[in-house]
Structure formats: C-alpha cells, structure tokens
Amino acid sequence: MKILILFIICFSSVFSNTLEIADDFTFINSDKYQYIIEDKNENVTALDILENRYEANYFKNRSGITPSSFWTKITIKNTTNEERETVFQNNRAGTDEIDVYIYKKNKLVKTHLLGDTRKQENREVLTHKSVFKIKLKSNEEYVIISHFDNMGPLTLSWHILSDAD
Secondary structure: OHHHHHHHHHHHHHOOOEEEEOOOOOEEEOHHHEEEEEEOOOOOOHHHHHOOOOOOEEEOOOOOOOOOEEEEEEEEEEOOOOOEEEEEEEOOOOOOEEEEEEEEOOEEEEEEEEOOOOOHHHOOOOOOOOEEEEEEOOOOEEEEEEEEEOOOOOOOOEEEEEOOO
C-alpha cells in the first residue's frame, strides 16, 4: 500500500501542469503549462474554464489566425517562503482584447482588461504590449484564466517574469 501511495505522489508531481515559482525564478514562457480552449460559439465563461465545464474544442497548444476566440488556463504556485511579484506579458503588441481573471481558492481576486482597444488609463502597466502584475503569496496557488478575442495572428502564451528588479 505504501508503494502505491508513493507511486501516485511521484506520478502526479511528474505530470503536474502547475507552474511553480521557485527562489531562482527569473523568466518562463507559459506554453507548456497552459491549456487552450477554442470558443467557436462564444458561449464559454471564465467560470466554465475554472470549473472545467465547457463545450468547446480543447488544444494543448495553438496559434495562428482564426475568427474564434480562445481561453487559456494556467495554474501557478509560489513555492518560496516569501511573496513574489510576477509580470505577465503577452508578446504580441496590438492584440485587440484580452480579459484576464485571477482566481485564488476558486474565488475571483482580480480582473484585468487588456488589449489595444482598451483605454490605457485603466491599465496598471503602461506599455504597447498587454501586461499585468500579480503578487503571489508564499506557498499559495493561483489560476490565471485569459480570454483572447482578436482578428489578427494569435499569441496565446504569456511571458512570465520576476519583478524583483
């Protein structure tokens, strides 16, 4: 029985899709940590994504040009003993709209409305790219859900950087 429990723990940690922020964290691309859902009918909500109850096409990774909107879901955990501020940056300038929903313990804690069709004075970081910051408390897990709605090429991943500088 102990061997079975040990195997399950090892298996789940090896195949875990949680992005862990460690002491030496400086930069990571979200590609391999995120799920991407195509919403062809525009009927999915952030809560549907959070609770895994959507009826849409699922992709592990996707980019290109399409009239569909897309959702991404990233689980991130600060495994350090101190609060860490991180910066999320979408690498494509000129994305029409990106809605970002940040959840902690299944509760919405913050929303960001990004993209070049949105007013800059409502952004916490002024730049030509879509950027937001999040303070990750020690040993806490967060779910970042993003809704991408644009007519040009898609860049659905985030560059996640340490804001220690």
